[in-house]
Amino acid sequence: MATMMRTLFQRGALKTLAVIAGALFLLTSCKVMGKDGLILMTDRDYKAEVFATNKAGFGAPDGLRWRDGKLYLADEGAQALQVWSADGGMKTLMDRQFGPQSPEDLVVDAVGNVFFSDDDAGGVWEVDSNGKQSLLAGKDKGLYSTEGIALAPDGSIVVGDTDSHQVFKVTRTGDVSVFLGREFGITKPESMTYDDQGNLYIADNEDDVLYLLDSNRQLHRAIDRKDGFSPETLFFFRGTLYITDSRSGKLYLLTPNEELKPIATFGGQLRNIQGVTVDEKGDIYVSVQADLKHNVGYIIKITKEQ
Amino acid sequence: MISSLAVFVFLAELTSQLTNLNDQILLRINGMAGRSWLFDSLVGLTQENDLLKAGLIGCCFFAAWYSGKTTDETRAGRKVLLVTLVAAVCVLTTTKVISKSVFLPRPAIESQKIYHLSDDKLVEMKRTNVRVPLDEESQKVHRALVSGDVDNNDLGSFPSDHAGFFLTISLGIFLAYRRIGAIALGWTLFVILAGKMIQGAHAPVDILAGGVVALAELSAIRLVTKNRFDRVLDAITGWTIKHAALSSALLFAIVFEISSTLFHVRQALSLLAAARHHLLG
Numbered sequence: 136m137a138t139m140m141r142t143l144f145q146r147g148a149l150k151t152l153a154v155i156a157g158a159l160f161l162l163t164s165c166k167v168m169g170k171d172g173l174i175l176m177t178d179r180d181y182k183a184e185v186f187a188t189n190k191a192g193f194g195a196p197d198g199l200r201w202r203d204g205k206l207y208l209a210d211e212g213a214q215a216l217q218v219w220s221a222d223g224g225m226k227t228l229m230d231r232q233f234g235p236q237s238p239e240d241l242v243v244d245a246v247g248n249v250f251f252s253d254d255d256a257g258g259v260w261e262v263d264s265n266g267k268q269s270l271l272a273g274k275d276k277g278l279y280s281t282e283g284i285a286l287a288p289d290g291s292i293v294v295g296d297t298d299s300h301q302v303f304k305v306t307r308t309g310d311v312s313v314f315l316g317r318e319f320g321i322t323k324p325e326s327m328t329y330d331d332q333g334n335l336y337i338a339d340n341e342d343d344v345l346y347l348l349d350s351n352r353q354l355h356r357a358i359d360r361k362d363g364f365s366p367e368t369l370f371f372f373r374g375t376l377y378i379t380d381s382r383s384g385k386l387y388l389l390t391p392n393e394e395l396k397p398i399a400t401f402g403g404q405l406r407n408i409q410g411v412t413v414d415e416k417g418d419i420y421v422s423v424q425a426d427l428k429h430n431v432g433y434i435i436k437i438t439k440e441q
Numbered sequence: 442m443i444s445s446l447a448v449f450v451f452l453a454e455l456t457s458q459l460t461n462l463n464d465q466i467l468l469r470i471n472g473m474a475g476r477s478w479l480f481d482s483l484v485g486l487t488q489e490n491d492l493l494k495a496g497l498i499g500c501c502f503f504a505a506w507y508s509g510k511t512t513d514e515t516r517a518g519r520k521v522l523l524v525t526l527v528a529a530v531c532v533l534t535t536t537k538v539i540s541k542s543v544f545l546p547r548p549a550i551e552s553q554k555i556y557h558l559s560d561d562k563l564v565e566m567k568r569t570n571v572r573v574p575l576d577e578e579s580q581k582v583h584r585a586l587v588s589g590d591v592d593n594n595d596l597g598s599f600p601s602d603h604a605g606f607f608l609t610i611s612l613g614i615f616l617a618y619r620r621i622g623a624i625a626l627g628w629t630l631f632v633i634l635a636g637k638m639i640q641g642a643h644a645p646v647d648i649l650a651g652g653v654v655a656l657a658e659l660s661a662i663r664l665v666t667k668n669r670f671d672r673v674l675d676a677i678t679g680w681t682i683k684h685a686a687l688s689s690a691l692l693f694a695i696v697f698e699i700s701s702t703l704f705h706v707r708q709a710l711s712l713l714a715a716a717r718h719h720l721l722g
Binding site: 171172173174176177179182184385397399403404405435 | 544550553556557558561563565566588590591596
C-alpha cells in the first residue's frame with residue numbers, strides 16, 4: 136500500500152490519473168447526458184414522451200387546452216396565443232402586438248372561441264372562431280393580474296385576479312362583476328375548472344389550497360396544505376381532476392372518494408410543469424417551462440400503456 | 442476511415458463492458474442489503490451518525506496533527522495536513538460542480554420507471570434492481586421515492602462528494618502518518634463508501650470518480666504548495682507550534698466545519714444571500 140502510494144505521488148501519478156480518467160470517461164459516457172431532465176412514473180401504468188419542443192414554433196407555454204383535434208397554448212414565453220393541429224402545424228392567434236404580455240391560462244368554448252388571462256397585462260382576451268381578436272374586459276374594469284380562467288355552465292367567463300384576491304364573472308359582452316369577493320379568503324386563484332356537476336375547483340398556489348365551490352356557493356377546502364402540495368393548474372375530464380404542481384414537479388389525479396394520486400414526478404429541467412389538458416382518447420398533455428427567460432419549453436404527452 | 446471505425450467499435454464495446462462491470466459490482470455489494478434489519482441498521486448508522494462518519498476521520502486527523510516525535514517531524518506532518526485541508530475544500534467544490542452538470546441519478550432512483558430527456562426525446566432508462574435496506578430511515582426514503590418525492594440532489598450522484606472528500610482527508614493523513622492514515626483509509630473505504638453502495642446511494646463509478654478527483658487535486662495542490670508556498674507553510678506550522686492552544690482551537694473549528702462538508706458555512710452564506718435579496722431586492 137505504502138509503495139503504491141509513493142509510486143503514485145512521485146513518479147507515475149499523471150499517467151495513472153490519465154488512465155483512470157479515461158476509464159471513467161468510457162464508463163460513464165453511455166449514461167452521462169447533457170440535459171438533466173427526467174420524469175419518474177409514480178404510476179407505472181403510464182408512459183411519457185415528448186409531444187413537441189420549441190422546434191414546433193412555441194416558446195415556453197403555460198396554459199394548454201385540447202379541443203377537437205387542436206391544442207391551444209397560452210404561450211407565456213412567446214407572449215402569444217397559439218394553436219397546433221396535426222395538419223396545420225403551429226399558428227399564432229394573437230401576439231404581443233395586439234397587447235397581451237404574459238398569457239397565463241385559457242378556455243375554449245363549444246364553437247371554438249378562445250378566452251385567455253394575462254397576469255401582466257391583466258384582462259380577459261378573446262379570439263373568436265373567425266380569428267377576430269379583442270380585449271373582452273381589461274384593467275379598467277378591475278382585472279389587473281388575471282390568472283385562472285374557467286367557462287361557467289351559463290356560458291360566462293370566470294376569472295381569478297391575483298392583485299385583488301378575487302374571482303370575477305365576465306359576460307360575453309364584457310360586463311364584469313365580483314363572483315367571489317375577498318371575504319372568501321382566496322389569495323391567488325391560479326387555476327379554475329368546473330366539473331360535470333357544476334362545482335368549481337379553484338387552485339390557490341400561494342396558500343397551497345385546492346378549493347371546491349359547490350352549486351350552493353359553499354366554499355370547501357378540498358385539499359388544505361397537504362405535504363407540500365401546491366396546485367398550479369386544474370383540468371376536469373370524465374370524472375377525474377388533473378392537477379399539476381409546479382413546486383414539486385408532480386402531476387396528480389383526483390377522483391371522487393379517492394386519495395390524491397401522483398402519477399408522475401418531473402425533475403431537473405422538466406420540473407417546472409404548468410398547464411395540463413386531456414384529449415378525447417384520455418391522453419394527458421403537460422406544458423413545461425424549462426427556461427422561461429430564454430423561452431425554452433416542452434409539451435409532454437402521458438399515456439396509459441396498453 | 443476503417444481504423445477510426447475500428448476504434449469506435451472498440452470504445453463502444455469497452456464502454457458496454459465497463460458499464461456492465463459497474464452494475465455487477467453495485468448489485469453484488471448492494472445485495473447485502475435487505476436481508477437483516479440489524480445489519481442494515483448498523484450500515485445506516487455509519488451513514489447518518491456524524492460521530493461515526495466524520496467524527497472518526499476528524500479524530501484521525503487530530504491524532505496525526507499531534508503525532509510527531511520531534512519538532513521537525515511535527516512540522517513536516519502538519520504541512521501535509523494543512524495542504525490536505527485546502528485540497529479537501531477544492532475537492533468538495535469540484536465534485537459539487539461536476540455533479541450539477543452531469544446527470545447520473547442515484548442507483549436507488551434508477552430502480553424506478555424513469556424517462557430521461559435526451560436530444561429532445563424521452564428515453565426510458567434501464568432499471569437497476571437495487572435492494573432496499575430494512576432500516577427505518579432507508580424505508581422512509583424508499584416510500585417517499587415511490588410516491589414521487591425526488592430530491593434534486595439525488596439526480597446528480599456522479600461523482601460522489603463523500604468519496605472525494607473523505608478520501609482526500611484520509612490520503613492526506615496517510616501521507617503524514619501511515620499508521621493513522623491506514624485506519625482513516627480503511628474506515629473511509631470499508632465503512633463509509635461501502636455503506637453508500639450497500640444502501641444503493643452510489644454506484645462504484647461514482648466512488649471511483651470521487652477518488653480520482655481526490656487523488657488529482659491532492660497531488661496537484663501538494664505539488665504547487667511544495668514549489669511555491671513552502672515558506673508560507675513553514676511559517677504557519679511554526680506558528681501552530683508556538684501558539685499551540687490557539688492553533689488547536691482554530692484547527693478544531695476548521696476540521697469540524699470541513700468534516701461537515703462545509704454545511705454550516707454554506708448555511709451562513711445562504712442566509713447572507715437571502716438577506717441581500719430581501720434588503721436590496
